[in-house]
Amino acid sequence: MLPFSLGEIAEITNGRLADVANRAARMTAGVVTDSREAVPGTLFAALAGERVDGHAFAAQTVAAGAVGVLAARPVGVPAIVVEDVIEALAALGRHALAQLPDPLVIGLTGSAGKTSTKDLLAQVLPVLGPTSVTDRSFNGEIGLPVTLLRAAPDTRYLVLEMGARGRGHIANLTTIAPPRVGLVINVGTAHVGEFGGREAIAEAKSELVQALPADGLAVLNADDALVAAMAAKTRARVLRFGLGRGEGADVWTDDVQLDSEGRPSFTLHHGEEHAGVRLGLHGRHHVMNALAAAAVALGLGAGLRAVAERLSAAKNLTTGRMEVLTRPDGMKIVNDAFNANPDSMAVALAALSAMAGGRRTVAVLGEMKELGEEALDGHRQVGKLVADSGVRVLVAVGGDHAEALAEAARRQNPDLRVIRTPDRDGVPGTLAGVLGAEDIVLVKGSHSVGLEATALALTADTTDRPG
Numbered sequence: 001m002l003p004f005s006l007g008e009i010a011e012i013t014n015g016r017l018a019d020v021a022n023r024a025a026r027m028t029a030g031v032v033t034d035s036r037e038a039v040p041g042t043l044f045a046a047l048a049g050e051r052v053d054g055h056a057f058a059a060q061t062v063a064a065g066a067v068g069v070l071a072a073r074p075v076g077v078p079a080i081v082v083e084d085v086i087e088a089l090a091a092l093g094r095h096a097l098a099q100l101p102d103p104l105v106i107g108l109t110g111s112a113g114k115t116s117t118k119d120l121l122a123q124v125l126p127v128l129g130p131t132s133v134t135d136r137s138f139n140g141e142i143g144l145p146v147t148l149l150r151a152a153p154d155t156r157y158l159v160l161e162m163g164a165r166g167r168g169h170i171a172n173l174t175t176i177a178p179p180r181v182g183l184v185i186n187v188g189t190a191h192v193g194e195f196g197g198r199e200a201i202a203e204a205k206s207e208l209v210q211a212l213p214a215d216g217l218a219v220l221n222a223d224d225a226l227v228a229a230m231a232a233k234t235r236a237r238v239l240r241f242g243l244g245r246g247e248g249a250d251v252w253t254d255d256v257q258l259d260s261e262g263r264p265s266f267t268l269h270h271g272e273e274h275a276g277v278r279l280g281l282h283g284r285h286h287v288m289n290a291l292a293a294a295a296v297a298l299g300l301g302a303g304l305r306a307v308a309e310r311l312s313a314a315k316n317l318t319t320g321r322m323e324v325l326t327r328p329d330g331m332k333i334v335n336d337a338f339n340a341n342p343d344s345m346a347v348a349l350a351a352l353s354a355m356a357g358g359r360r361t362v363a364v365l366g367e368m369k370e371l372g373e374e375a376l377d378g379h380r381q382v383g384k385l386v387a388d389s390g391v392r393v394l395v396a397v398g399g400d401h402a403e404a405l406a407e408a409a410r411r412q413n414p415d416l417r418v419i420r421t422p423d424r425d426g427v428p429g430t431l432a433g434v435l436g437a438e439d440i441v442l443v444k445g446s447h448s449v450g451l452e453a454t455a456l457a458l459t460a461d462t463t464d465r466p467g
């Protein structure tokens with residue numbers, strides 16, 4: 001955590017102090033943008049959103065211990081007043097990065113798997129040196145500077161998720177934290193409605209490798225044609241990863257197996273070396289995430305056996321990402337509710353099937369946002385996947401698109417039990433008397449649907465179960 005005084009922050013952001021009695025008061029606990037996260041030593045960035053204006057919570061954050069507020073106007077408590085709070089955050093992030101003695105920035109992007117891969121890198125790269133990574137999924141123009149301000153002073157490897165909802169977004173992030181290594185995991189359907197198609201998504205993702213220097217490293221998915229083609233758009237050395245060597249992968253595996261809990265094991269290959277990996281994470285899709293993390297570490301000089309050992313010891317670090325929760329009565333809840341799109345729904349349903357081990361499978365699925373014109377077809381596609389996956393009970397949560405998902409599932413498999421509820425609050429009631437201790441329940445939907453709270457509620461609820 002890099003400390004700065006209010007006076008220094010004003011200089012860095014070209015702001016002015018307002019209602020500040022002590023310009024030497026120091027930010028020692030980083031920046032927060034959620035007033036509920038304010039603690040002693042934080043700086044609260046007051047952002048004006050469509051529904052809520054952070055400036056209204058300025059006094060509350062200072063009362064909670066925040067040293068001051070980064071604001072667009074005076075707020076009656078110690079503040080640095082700037083023209084644009086987001087631009088000021090970017091300036092702070094650049095300054096914080098410049099204070100690190102020898103940072104190597106690793107940018108990663110992809111339509112799915114960014115956070116899981118980042119969490120794996122957080123556990124693999126320390127074999128090379130001190131590592132700081134993006135907190136949670138802080139991967140945009142606000143979250144990335146917040147991460148930079150929270151980096152440990154001795155950070156050597158700085159792993160930054162870089163997300164985008166349009167062209168130019170990643171390019172902008174690379175001006176805040178210029179990467180030496182760029183990892184592109186895949187090009188899928190996340191935010192396809194905002195981009196207009198997968199090719200447009202690929203163009204936006206390629207901004208990461210275009211920003212790399214000639215002596216940098218581009219790590220690309222050999223099995224995704226749109227990602228593999230990005231090799232032509234970078235000056236950097238290219239290292240490829242994939243399932244098998246058929247597509248020119250430099251880091252690969254060809255023998256993936258799943259145990260009774262759906263946890264993959266495989267042999268990691270690089271050049272003439274190989275070593276076994278047994279992941280503690282659930283789902284075959286984590287193999288590609290592990291290969292991506294391994295390729296970055298190997299490309300930076302880590303030993304293959306050390307990488308394999310650290311991958312095998314890795315744990316799930318982020319809630320809401322294939323987080324398996326076991327209730328006292330034995331029921332398993334798979335909390336994968338942080339976000340959703342058709343691609344991630346497909347891999348989650350495959351993981352659920354692999355994890356079942358004879359248990360009855362239940363899927364609580366919320367609507368998928370940001371699919372644009374493809375929303376209706378995307379929900380119908382997922383409904384058919386549910387019907388074909390062996391799921392016995394489907395709870396479809398939301399409005400018209402959830403109904404389309406449910407109807408497609410019914411038509412594909414008339415024997416499937418389908419339950420509809422308009423929002424997350426209706427889920428526990430609809431499942432009362434339905435769930436049993438031997439069930440395994442997948443909970444997944446777009447973040448705005450709020451099913452993370454539902455997953456936790458189902459985990460805590462041990463009442464009214466059939467015996």
